[in-house]
Amino acid sequence: MSTVIQCRDVIKTYDDKKALNGLTLDIPEQSIVGVLGPNGCGKSTFFRSLVGLVQPDSGVLEILNQKPNWRNNADIAYLPDRARWYPNHTVRRAFDWAESFLPHFIREQAEKLADFMELDLDLKARGMSKGQEARLMLILCMARDVPVVILDEPFSGIDVLSREQIIEGIIDYLHEREQTILISTHEIHEIEGLFDFTVLMDKGKAIWTGRTEALRAEYGSMHQVFRSLYKRGLEL
């Protein structure tokens, strides 16, 4: 299977802190990838590097067979952590904006997802709960027909019941599409069934990468995975 992302010995230092400390991994195309690890292990820095928002100090990083650059960002949907929407815009206006400015945005798909996630098109961002705003941001990425979707903690702020409902629905939706989807999350126990492929990070490195079924076969439950692989215990 061909790879869509390749990283070799990528290092990124902030002041004297190594956010990425020799990150090496390959991500196969058309897979749903969980990028997991404790707070501060470098997940967001990895994602920001993939869209060119962060320049690594050294190492090799390629996405869609190119170094990250603004031109191939048209083919990547990226949801940053802590993303917010313009307070005065309704969901409908956000979709108008996305239709004009986001390459490969499919409005019909966005409206289907909004309906499915019970997000009223007339709701303004300033009147939204944290969870409703998180749904809007998720839809703006998921409604794009691009080869790579990168979601940095897309479920934070969404309550457990809604999260389960949304996740169940998007499993079918995602498996119908020929995209590579990277998702970082701390909600591991609820969504581990979603991932074909898992990257476990710690201290700026990938400490395990591979098919999720191989991870389970090697370690058992995700709980056991984290007990075995993270000496600091369960911090997710």
Ligand SMILES: Nc1ncnc2c1ncn2[C@@H]1O[C@H](COP(=O)(O)OP(=O)(O)OP(=O)(O)O)[C@@H](O)[C@H]1O
């Ligand atoms: N702009 C920055 N300036 C200084 N340090 C930073 C910056 N961004 C990240 N860091 C540091 O780099 C390390 C990795 O941060 P990063 O946000 O990539 O981790 P993370 O795995 O996404 O964490 P979390 O799960 O808490 O979101 C942390 O120690 C963080 O404090």
